[in-house]
Amino acid sequence: MTTTTRTERTVLDDARDQLAEAVKILGLPADVHAMLAEPRRELSVSIPLRRDDGSIEVLRGYRVQHNYSRGPGKGGVRFDDAVDLDEVRALAMWMTWKCALLDVPYGGAKGGVRIDPRRYSIAELERVTRRYTSEIAPIIGPEIDIPAPDIGTDERTMAWMMDTYSVGRGHTVLGVVTGKPIALGGSQGRAAATSRGVVAVSLEVLHHLGIRPEGATAAVQGFGKVGRGAARFLAEEGLRVVAVSDVDGAISHPDGLDLPALEAYVDETGSVVGFPGSSPISGEEVLAAEVDLLVPAAVEGVIHAGNAEAVRARVIVEGANGPLSADADRILGERGVLVVPDILANAGGVVVSYFEWVQANQSYWWTEAEVNEKLVDRMTHAWRDVLVYATERHLSLRLAATCMAVERVWRAHEVRGLYP
The missing domain is CATH 3.40.50.720 (NAD(P)-binding Rossmann-like Domain)
Incomplete structure (x- = not known):
């Protein structure tokens, strides 16, 4: 029997190595890495698409929920022809650290469909989005896992996802996704x-x-x-x-x-x-x-x-x-x-996604100036906290940010306890 050995490193390898180093620096038990390196839940789905010419094509989609010790899952959905399960696993893990670092009460999740959206019509992309949403609907929701836009998706994609989910529930559920159009409960300032x-x-x-x-x-x-x-x-x-x-x-x-x-x-x-x-x-x-x-x-x-x-x-x-x-x-x-590092630098999207989710749950919306002010305040405070942590412990900014985030996630998990 012939066996093959994978030698090329993946983004998931990098993500797990970052976690391992943070666990070591924090002096946490060895089994913490094993627990936090694995997703809590992941789903792979088949997405049959009827093309505009009548032919059928089958696509592959994923949703990974890495951790929800601090709150519901949160993470984007990307449409890209390079999407694979390991990439989505890594991105979901980074979302966990990002949410913890910015003190947003979410865990990390991520989703994707292996598709090049430039090769498909708007009608075809809508059919893909709606079928993907219906397939992952059992594991998403405003108190479970809240998707958002990412590479290859936008507010129109989120509108289709929100509508598909809402039709299945029999009522409008504004909080099931973020990054929606303003007319459907989106937040001022979210796009930028x-x-x-x-x-x-x-x-x-x-x-x-x-x-x-x-x-x-x-x-x-x-x-x-x-x-x-x-x-x-x-x-x-x-x-x-x-x-x-x-x-x-x-x-x-x-x-x-x-x-x-x-x-x-x-x-x-x-x-x-x-x-x-x-x-x-x-x-x-x-x-x-x-x-x-x-x-x-x-x-x-x-x-x-x-x-x-x-x-x-x-x-x-x-x-x-x-x-x-x-x-x-x-x-x-x-x-x-x-x-x-990314978990600090590009966290503005999840911060305002959180603001959008809060506004949708309250049915009360803030002005763009209020959103931008709150965003900049959250980002600058996070930067200063990471800088102090890194300076005091002689760490790189990436290691400092990861250590801060891992410690917060582990603390939440430890307080909650391990379900038998």
């Missing part, structure tokens, strides 16, 4: 929350390093939900965003890109490629740009052992989940590059 949180933390980090935002330079890898807003807000704060990229290519301008004009161009063409007045560059050149601040805001693993030495930014603020591999994290740390 992750981007705004990334920028709030970025400004704190620059201040910590004595770098004035006015005239500082930035590069943003990814020009989707997170990267686009982050680039705009950074420019509004006075930074020169000199390079950006999307899935189709990358552009640069040494004096800073005109972000309002670029956004209008992307709305018209669908890509940053060919933006008038910019120079075409490669995606790797964006990551290697000589800037004060680099925001990787696309997918996991874009900075790895093969390209970490080329990174020249002074600060990296992780807009995406897991954009640095463990090897890259080590290499950059040894070089003195300050890395703000």
Whole structure:
């Protein structure tokens, strides 16, 4: 019998290693890692889709609930052709730490469908979303697990999910998902929350390093939900965003890109490629740009052992989940590059998702100014807490943030006790 050995590391390996190191530093019992490394519940579902031409295609979807010791599960749903179960497991674990670190009363969850949404019509995506929702409906709900948008999904996707779930319950359930349209109980400020949180933390980090935002330079890898807003807000704060990229290519301008004009161009063409007045560059050149601040805001693993030495930014603020591999994290740390981890940097989305859930449960909505003020306050306090923890214990920001989060989750689990 022939056996094969997997040698390539996955994001789940990185997530579990981060947990193991935090458990060791905290001096917790050895069995804590075994308990927290495994999801509490996971579901894999088949999604048959009738295409517009009448043919049938079968897709695969997942929902993983990593931990709910501190509250119901919370995490996005992504539509991406690279989605697999290990990726969803890792993302669900990171959501657990993210919620604990920001002191949001949720546990971590994540979902996904293996599909490239660009290859499907709106009608087909609606059918996929509704079938996926009906399949995972038994394990989601406003007091069980609350999905939200992620890569490849948006507020329209959440509207379809909320409607499908509500039809099954016989009444409207606004709190079953977050990131919904305003007309369906969505929160002001939710669409830009992750981007705004990334920028709030970025400004704190620059201040910590004595770098004035006015005239500082930035590069943003990814020009989707997170990267686009982050680039705009950074420019509004006075930074020169000199390079950006999307899935189709990358552009640069040494004096800073005109972000309002670029956004209008992307709305018209669908890509940053060919933006008038910019120079075409490669995606790797964006990551290697000589800037004060680099925001990787696309997918996991874009900075790895093969390209970490080329990174020249002074600060990296992780807009995406897991954009640095463990090897890259080590290499950059040894070089003195300050890395703000994803579970802190991009937590703005889950913070405002929590605000949306609270508002839906109360049937009382806040103004955008109130939401943004509460978000920035939560993000800046979390940054300062992590910085103090890291400084006092001589840890990296990632290890400090993970230790703080793991300790909070374990404390909740310990107080609740282990059900026989």
